[in-house]
Amino acid sequence: MSLHTDLLRRLQSAARVQLVARLTDDRMNFPQTNELHVFIPDLHLITAARRLEGGYQYGTNYPDLLEAVVGQLQGLKTDAAPAGEVVVYQIGDLFDLWRQVDGLDPNANAASAIQNDHASLLKALRDPDLNAQFLLGNHDYDLYRFPNFDAWQRSYVLSPSVMLLHGDVFDWVEKLPDELQNLALFLFTKNPVGTADLEKMRPLNNKQRGGRKFKKFIQNQAPAPTGKWREMADDDGRNWNVQVEGTAPREMLLYLDEARQKCAEANSKFGSSLNVAVIGHTHHARIAVHDGADGFFALMDCGAWIENCSTADDPKPQANAQIAALSGNEARIYQLSPLG
Amino acid sequence: MRYALLVCALGFGAGCAVRYPLVVPVREQQFRSSDQPAALPLSAEARAEVANFLEHGGNRFGRNAVPDKQAEGHKQILDALADAGNLKIRADLATSDFCAIAAQLCQAAPIFRKRIAVTQVIDARSRAPEVPDPIAVCDDEYCWVFRQAANQLTQLVVMRSVWRAKP
Numbered sequence: 014m015s016l017h018t019d020l021l022r023r024l025q026s027a028a029r030v031q032l033v034a035r036l037t038d039d040r041m042n043f044p045q046t047n048e049l050h051v052f053i054p055d056l057h058l059i060t061a062a063r064r065l066e067g068g069y070q071y072g073t074n075y076p077d078l079l080e081a082v083v084g085q086l087q088g089l090k091t092d093a094a095p096a097g098e099v100v101v102y103q104i105g106d107l108f109d110l111w112r113q114v115d116g117l118d119p120n121a122n123a124a125s126a127i128q129n130d131h132a133s134l135l136k137a138l139r140d141p142d143l144n145a146q147f148l149l150g151n152h153d154y155d156l157y158r159f160p161n162f163d164a165w166q167r168s169y170v171l172s173p174s175v176m177l178l179h180g181d182v183f184d185w186v187e188k189l190p191d192e193l194q195n196l197a198l199f200l201f202t203k204n205p206v207g208t209a210d211l212e213k214m215r216p217l218n219n220k221q222r223g224g225r226k227f228k229k230f231i232q233n234q235a236p237a238p239t240g241k242w243r244e245m246a247d248d249d250g251r252n253w254n255v256q257v258e259g260t261a262p263r264e265m266l267l268y269l270d271e272a273r274q275k276c277a278e279a280n281s282k283f284g285s286s287l288n289v290a291v292i293g294h295t296h297h298a299r300i301a302v303h304d305g306a307d308g309f310f311a312l313m314d315c316g317a318w319i320e321n322c323s324t325a326d327d328p329k330p331q332a333n334a335q336i337a338a339l340s341g342n343e344a345r346i347y348q349l350s351p352l353g
Numbered sequence: 354m355r356y357a358l359l360v361c362a363l364g365f366g367a368g369c370a371v372r373y374p375l376v377v378p379v380r381e382q383q384f385r386s387s388d389q390p391a392a393l394p395l396s397a398e399a400r401a402e403v404a405n406f407l408e409h410g411g412n413r414f415g416r417n418a419v420p421d422k423q424a425e426g427h428k429q430i431l432d433a434l435a436d437a438g439n440l441k442i443r444a445d446l447a448t449s450d451f452c453a454i455a456a457q458l459c460q461a462a463p464i465f466r467k468r469i470a471v472t473q474v475i476d477a478r479s480r481a482p483e484v485p486d487p488i489a490v491c492d493d494e495y496c497w498v499f500r501q502a503a504n505q506l507t508q509l510v511v512m513r514s515v516w517r518a519k520p
Contacts, residue, residue: 060445114447121447122374125472125486129444132485132502141480158373160473161482 016049016097016340021245021347023085024336028078028349032243033316033335034254034300037343040309041289042174046341049099050171051086053079053138053145053336054293054315055106057152057231059113060130069112070229074318074332076134078351082336083137090143101143102169104293104315105150105179112152112227124159149211150294151181152231154218157211167211168200173286175339176201176276180292180314183271184221193217201279201287236323236330237297238264239316242348256301268292269301273310289313291339296320298335298346313337313344322348375469377489377496379476380512383414390500390508395435403511404431411495411513423492426464430497433461440506444485451490455506464492474498491516 024030056073064072073079083101090099114123128135138145147165149156156162168178178200186197196210240254256265272290279285289311298316303309316322316335323330337346382388386406391399406412407427410419421427433439439457451470452459459465472486488506489498491514500508 060447062445063447121449122470122472122486123447125488126445126447129485129501129504136484139481139484160374160376160475161486 015046016093016099017338017343017345019089019093020049020051020086020099020338023089024082024347024349025245027081027085027352028334029352030245031348031350032245032248032253033239033298033346033348035343035345036252036255036300036302036311036313037250038252038302038309038311039342041311041342041344042286043171043289043339044342047097049089049093049097049338049340050175050177051099051101051336051338052177052291052293052313052315053083053101053103053318054298055150055152055296055317055319056103057106057109057112057317057319058127058131058134059109060126062130063113063126067112067226068228071231071319073131074334075349075351076131076318078334078349079318080134080137082349083134083143087137087140087143101145102177103138103145103147104177104291105148105181106152106293107138107147107150108153108156109227109231110153110155111222124153124156124162148177148179150179151184151218151221154211154215157208163208167206170201170203170285170287171339172203175289175291176272176279176287177291180268180294181218181221183268183275183292183294185217186271186275189217198275198279198282201275202283202285230320232294232296232317233320236321236328237295237316237333238262239298239322239324239348240265241325254300256299258301258303258305261301264297265299266301267295267297268314269303269310269312272312273303276310289339289344291315291337291344293317296322296333298322298333298337298348300344300346311344313339313346315346316348374473375471376473376475377471377491377498377512378515379474379478379498379510380515383412384513385413386509386511387413390498390510393434393440393499393506393509394437395431395509399509400431400435403509406511407495411511423464423494426462426492427495430462430464433458434506434509436461442488442501442504442506444488444501444504451488454488455490458506465490468492471496 093099276287291313296317301312315337317333321330334349386403409415442455451468468490471489474487496512499506
């Protein structure tokens with residue numbers, strides 16, 4: 014029994030589970046079978062009143078299901094210890110401050126208002142026994158200013174080879190002047206970025222907002238194509254729906270090159286050996302791989318819990334509700350939907 | 354003209370300055386009205402405990418009574434907090450205006466008018482920040498820290514403020 018199997022059982026007790034993608038490859042260089050890292054991507058929570066007032070087309074999908082899943086993750090973590098370690102991450106854009114308020118009023122209590130409106134979900138996610146780790150996304154970047162959220166990070170390195178970050182940095186990193194390029198590259202190290210660095214990068218983050226309102230969509234005007242999903246009963250344990258550079262459509266490879274390039278830069282500058290990146294941000298669940306003479310690199314985009322996706326079998330929009338996991342050189346993305 | 358330029362420069366500087374949210378730290382035992390927050394609406398016993406704390410200058414272990422400059426306002430607060438009808442709030446509002454959040458309470462206890470709601474309450478005894486966030490509102494001498502759930506104020510602890518008015 015692996016921790017992947019334990020996780021799947023737990024998820025199946027709370028949700029219908031389909032396999033979006035699986036990559037098993039020793040070249041990921043993340044062999045730890047006694048560690049399971051679970052990634053919950055973008056939720057973009059706002060208050061119900063604000064959604065109505067702002068006329069936002071999209072809200073968070075299946076918050077009750079997610080709360081049940083988080084409860085299962087806590088059970089898994091407890092059961093797995095001490096032989097196994099389960100670490101749960103919410104990888105940014107948990108809150109959508111950009112949609113909740115029009116500008117940053119330092120005392121506007123926007124994060125608290127959202128948290129109060131989704132109290133039971135947030136209580137589960139922020140339970141000290143779950144000890145979930147949180148990343149700041151672009152839509153909740155300003156949380157670093159709030160003491161009750163300032164333990165949140167911009168990136169994590171899962172030693173030895175995995176870079177975990179929200180992914181928005183790839184929107185703008187190539188456009189930066191040298192000084193800020195170095196600052197951005199600092200995200201790709203084990204050192205946590207300090208408040209002063211976050212403050213320096215804040216204008217860049219706000220520039221991305223660019224006055225947009227995000228009423229009709231945030232990332233994807235059309236459902237994100239996710240290839241073919243597999244029912245777990247049909248699963249044969251082999252790689253599934255992996256998008257390989259050279260054969261996969263271009264849209265399935267978004268940020269693969271950028272992530273590979275930045276990890277390579279960090280490897281050469283800081284002596285690391287990063288060759289897997291785990292991101293959210295794009296709301297487009299997929300595993301993409303570069304496999305060439307110059308090396309191997311994998312990008313796992315964990316998807317979202319907002320907006321829609323479609324499969325190759327069924328163009329009908331389906332609510333994004335993905336969760337991803339990594340353990341023992343195996344990465345998986347699941348699509349969840351309510352039971353019954 | 355010079356004065357106008359100065360005001361302009363100060364205004365511009367303040368606008369660009371890094372501003373962080375207000376924080377209310379939970380104070381040491383003697384400066385808190387009770388160890389555990391009192392349930393709301395206030396019972397006669399809990400009310401007496403808070404009143405006693407205020408009468409001793411916000412020092413629970415103090416021996417001498419200290420005149421309370423805001424005694425009238427504090428009495429109104431305690432009266433209001435004994436009535437369940439005043440405990441309804443709008444916790445989902447992204448505002449720092451306490452009276453927008455707790456309209457009924459403000460009506461019954463005008464001392465809270467134009468006061469700022471602070472949701473960053475730091476309690477070093479806790480393993481993690483509380484969810485949902487407590488809401489604190491400070492008058493001239495005391496911070497009133499409310500726990501809340503489902504758009505109701507549910508518990509209260511009063512602390513002597515770190516910031517005190519000049520004697």
